[in-house]
Amino acid sequence: MNTKRKAEEIVRYETPTRINHWIVAISFVLLALSGLALFHPALFWLTNLFGGGSWTRILHPLIGIVMVIAFALLGAKMWHENAMQPRDWQWLRQIKDLVNNREDALPEVGKYNAGQKLIFYTIILCLIGLLLSGIVIWRAYFAVYFSVELIRFASLLHAFCGIVLICAIIIHIYAAIWVKGSVRAMTRGTVSYGWAWKHHRAWFREVTKGQQK
Amino acid sequence: MALQSLDIIRRSATTLPEPQARGAHAGQVAKLIDVSKCIGCKACQVACMEWNDLRDEIGSCTGHYDNPPDLSDQSWTLMRFAEYENPKGDLEWLIRKDGCMHCADPGCLKACPSPGAIVQYANGIVDFHEENCIGCGYCVTGCPFNIPRISKKDNKAYKCTLCSDRVSVGLEPACVKTCPTGAITFGSKEDMQQHAAERIEDLKSRGFAQAGLYDPMGVGGTHVMYVLQHADQPQLYSGLPANPKISAIVGLWKGISKPLGLLAIFATAAVGFLHYIGIGPNETDEQDEEAARRELKNELEKTP
Numbered sequence: 001m002n003t004k005r006k007a008e009e010i011v012r013y014e015t016p017t018r019i020n021h022w023i024v025a026i027s028f029v030l031l032a033l034s035g036l037a038l039f040h041p042a043l044f045w046l047t048n049l050f051g052g053g054s055w056t057r058i059l060h061p062l063i064g065i066v067m068v069i070a071f072a073l074l075g076a077k078m079w080h081e082n083a084m085q086p087r088d089w090q091w092l093r094q095i096k097d098l099v100n101n102r103e104d105a106l107p108e109v110g111k112y113n114a115g116q117k118l119i120f121y122t123i124i125l126c127l128i129g130l131l132l133s134g135i136v137i138w139r140a141y142f143a144v145y146f147s148v149e150l151i152r153f154a155s156l157l158h159a160f161c162g163i164v165l166i167c168a169i170i171i172h173i174y175a176a177i178w179v180k181g182s183v184r185a186m187t188r189g190t191v192s193y194g195w196a197w198k199h200h201r202a203w204f205r206e207v208t209k210g211q212q213k
Numbered sequence: 214m215a216l217q218s219l220d221i222i223r224r225s226a227t228t229l230p231e232p233q234a235r236g237a238h239a240g241q242v243a244k245l246i247d248v249s250k251c252i253g254c255k256a257c258q259v260a261c262m263e264w265n266d267l268r269d270e271i272g273s274c275t276g277h278y279d280n281p282p283d284l285s286d287q288s289w290t291l292m293r294f295a296e297y298e299n300p301k302g303d304l305e306w307l308i309r310k311d312g313c314m315h316c317a318d319p320g321c322l323k324a325c326p327s328p329g330a331i332v333q334y335a336n337g338i339v340d341f342h343e344e345n346c347i348g349c350g351y352c353v354t355g356c357p358f359n360i361p362r363i364s365k366k367d368n369k370a371y372k373c374t375l376c377s378d379r380v381s382v383g384l385e386p387a388c389v390k391t392c393p394t395g396a397i398t399f400g401s402k403e404d405m406q407q408h409a410a411e412r413i414e415d416l417k418s419r420g421f422a423q424a425g426l427y428d429p430m431g432v433g434g435t436h437v438m439y440v441l442q443h444a445d446q447p448q449l450y451s452g453l454p455a456n457p458k459i460s461a462i463v464g465l466w467k468g469i470s471k472p473l474g475l476l477a478i479f480a481t482a483a484v485g486f487l488h489y490i491g492i493g494p495n496e497t498d499e500q501d502e503e504a505a506r507r508e509l510k511n512e513l514e515k516t517p
Contacts, residue, residue: 039474101492101495140368153462155466163474170481171481192497194497194501
């Protein structure tokens with residue numbers, strides 16, 4: 001891979017994963033902006049970013065498809081690393097230590113901590129909800145096949161899942177800003193030994209096991 | 214009708230008042246459709262397509278009198294024919310002129326996300342402004358009467374305007390003008406209610422004990438009303454809803470969920486911001502790097 005990498009760095013995300021992540025991320029931002037524009041009249045002006053109301057209505061579901069496909073690939077890759085383990089539940093019970101930056105008091109963490117895992121599952125559930133309800137309310141192609149009662153329910157579900165997903169992603173983005181050195185994992189693909197040791201010690205041990213240096 | 218009419222009392226997806234200097238001081242308007250007088254000639258359908266310059270596609274016979282089979286972007290009104298066998302064993306032909314009911318509390322307007330695509334005038338008419346329509350179909354979702362139709366050609370929503378252009382210059386709607394039996398009448402809502410009361414009295418004297426006015430309060434009353442022979446069973450008239458109202462789910466979706474949703478988003482962001490200001494970032498310092506190096510060294514010593 002990258003031979004110019006410094007010695008004291010660990011690869012956390014390979015290039016394809018990073019590209020995939022940013023396809024999901026950019027799609028999400030576009031979807032959140034266009035979705036909120038149609039969700040609340042106070043935010044209708046956001047449709048100007050997409051070329052007006054009709055273009056927003058046309059583009060939103062198409063971008064949604066891109067996001068679902070891209071996340072499906074990302075999620076499949078990360079699925080096995082996100083299984084909840086006993087130590088994760090203990091980690092969640094000590095959430096106070098986490099938010100107060102007393103990470104040393106917490107159980108060891110693998111590639112992902114319990115918070116990241118819960119965000120992962122929240123995203124999956126929301127995307128399933130958004131995809132299914134989105135198809136039902138996609139007026140141009142599919143809405144005609146569903147009863148108005150189902151369309152009403154799907155409209156509400158779509159809004160609910162959208163709000164939950166936006167809140168979850170705000171937490172995800174904040175966590176990356178809060179825990180310094182995290183953003184680099186998704187931009188350059190690497191983290192420092194110290195970062196891995198501090199935040200994901202079990203994963204650090206796993207990837208450095210038997211390392212010849 | 215033009216947006217500069219200064220008599221808009223409600224506008225979709227809008228939080229501030231609209232131009233409303235002019236009111237309907239002569240009273241709100243209403244169209245009264247007396248089903249008992251209708252002979253099903255479809256002149257109203259023809260008048261509608263003539264005045265509004267609409268031409269629906271020539272369809273094929275579907276085995277009943279309804280023609281076209283359903284409302285469409287080109288057919289804003291439609292006679293729906295129902296054969297009803299009454300308890301006496303007689304056949305009654307209940308012919309209902311379907312179309313927009315012009316609700317006082319319009320579900321379409323409540324659901325519409327595009328500012329000014331749906332307006333309600335002071336006189337009670339609910340009108341679609343296609344230039345503002347984005348084609349999302351939320352009006353279809355919001356309507357308790359299954360009226361709006363999205364055009365396949367331009368993805369805009371269409372429905373009966375109650376001839377708002379004619380009414381604004383003092384004319385009656387085209388269907389009213391053309392009706393040969395006087396089954397459709399137009400005037401102030403008060404006058405129409407009075408006229409309906411006379412008709413109902415007449416129908417009752419002719420053996421229709423349950424005759425009554427259809428002006429459902431669940432949607433705040435409507436500006437298109439029916440005189441029904443069987444007002445206790447409106448569903449006999451090709452599924453006219455007995456108690457139409459804006460669905461509770463639509464109410465939730467377009468009501469409390471909007472402020473709550475935005476609040477949730479802002480609150481989440483605010484908690485993050487305050488956490489950063491109050492507790493601060495979680496940084497990896499030199500000690501952590503040192504500890505990682507030390508551990509790695511020990512690890513290397515263990516492995517031969």
